[in-house]
Amino acid sequence: MILDESITTALDSIKANLLRSLLTTIAIVIGTASVIAMVGIGSSAQRAIDDSITNVSARTLSVYPSRGRGSQKINSTPLTISDADALIEDNEINWRVSPEIRSSKSLKYGNESITISVIGGRKTYFDVQGYEIETGNFFTERDDLARKRVAVLGSNVGTELKTSSKMLIGKEVDMGGVTFKIIGALKPEGATGWSNPDDIIYVPLLTASDRLFGRDRVDSIRVEVPNTYTPEEAMISIERVLRREHDIGPGEENNFRINDWSQFTDLRKQATAIFSGLLIGIAGISLMVGGIGVMNIMLVSVTERTREIGLRKALGATQNAILLQFIIEAVTLCIIGGIIGVIFGSSLYFLVTVFQDWVFTIPFSAIIGSVIFSGCVGLFFGIWPAKKAAALDPAVALRFE
């Protein structure tokens, strides 16, 4: 009975001072709006990153040679093509192995000359990376064994040479003084953060090793693990094969390292945690500022309505009834601010998703949470003014001018 009277009174009083009430809630609006917008944008961005990483990565391990760490002398045995072959021959796990040899070379076509990243790999390289051909063909295993001077272009290379990939198919280019024939061009893949596969030229592994770079040392070996094994099981197998190949005795350290992409996931989780911590901080500060604003306006309201409080007390309102009325008013004010904030924040987030072409997922728990939290802010900052109201002496309050 008293509760619904209190809610009606609270809404009436907010309506009667609409502009003042709205100005009071601005900090609350900003606080909740920023939480909603940032939580939304954060989760969409996360999803976008996840999508681009899982393209390559979820089931792919990368093996690298160890680098010497500081003064510690680690036997710097390189990874070689024969290590990759040993992994291919080991058939305990039906994995796909893709050694990669990489360097920069100058590339000349006609009068154009550019410096370009060259990757030497087998046909499996394209399969593991998930690259697709746009025109022409991939090189074959036979091209590799025959050390043929053929090359496949990333989708941007044609433009960089002031022509188009299509025009280059079948043409010869000069790479580091060696003539190569272009046999294919890839579809655009887009940058993955570390490098852009569209800017690279691809040649067969053995061609690169024997004719171009003059080394059988590879830069990395990628291993794609089939779904029937976990990355951990695959790591143990890779370790077993490579320790045998590198003659590493029991108790000795590995002279290679295996990157599990889950490490990146962990890093990302950490970054997300820091990011959310920062957000909570910002939201906390603006909600506190908002709360102080609400407390201020409630104190003004108590003074303005001293006679009304006196009257209510004369008519039999208990201290608790008055307390409840003013607390409900403060909480209502904050919840209204919270709801407006949610609307603003969601709209902002929606606009961002439209421009970034992201998925719009309403963070429902964030919405409920921030509205409830706004209410709690009202409760916390409304208690003192409400107590002041409840403690008023009715005889004095009735005479207040």
Next chain:
Amino acid sequence: MNVIKVNNITKHYLLGSQKVEALRGVTFGIRQGEFIAIMGPSGSGKSTLMNIIGCLDSPTNGTYHLNNKEVSTLEGDELAGIRNREIGFVFQNFHLLARNSALDNVMLPLKYAGFNRDDQLKKARETLSKVGLESRMNHQPSELSGGQQQRVAIARALVNNPSILFADEPTGNLDSQTGHDVMQLFHNLHQQGQTIILITHENEIAAEAQRVIYIKDGLIESDIKKDKV
């Protein structure tokens, strides 16, 4: 039977370091169904006495029995309960809630008394009809004349069937004709058996009561019963 029995009550205030004796020992009784006026100049202690009888304040010393219950020792919410059930207030400037309809204003004491909404509506409508406002129940105070507003206030004072109707300068803000109408309403209520205490400084208004208590310097100067009925 005495509704009100006040025995030797005093009230002291501290105004800064100055002790002010607003009431210095007041004793009287009011019987059920009496129509009584309390008069006195400003600073006489009249307002203090009114606050104590109206259960808005407690005396420093002395006892106050309302319906044979000692209320001088009660405080806070207990007094709020007494005010809600036993006393109906009518003020000089009406004290209506400006944004509520006449009906909502009259329902207010019933809300604090804990009646359900149906009972609140029923009682409030009945009481508003009793003061002749059945056609203006849903109007807001700003849409009513001064006399009508004071009738709403009287309805609000009566709605919970109080033992005492307590009117503080009820005609002070009204023109003489409207004031006369309001006084007529008081007479009607009195004839129906309502105990009425009227606080006023106008002799003309006080003259309409059966009995006039005159307060001066915190003491009763005179207590005159008239034979006018």
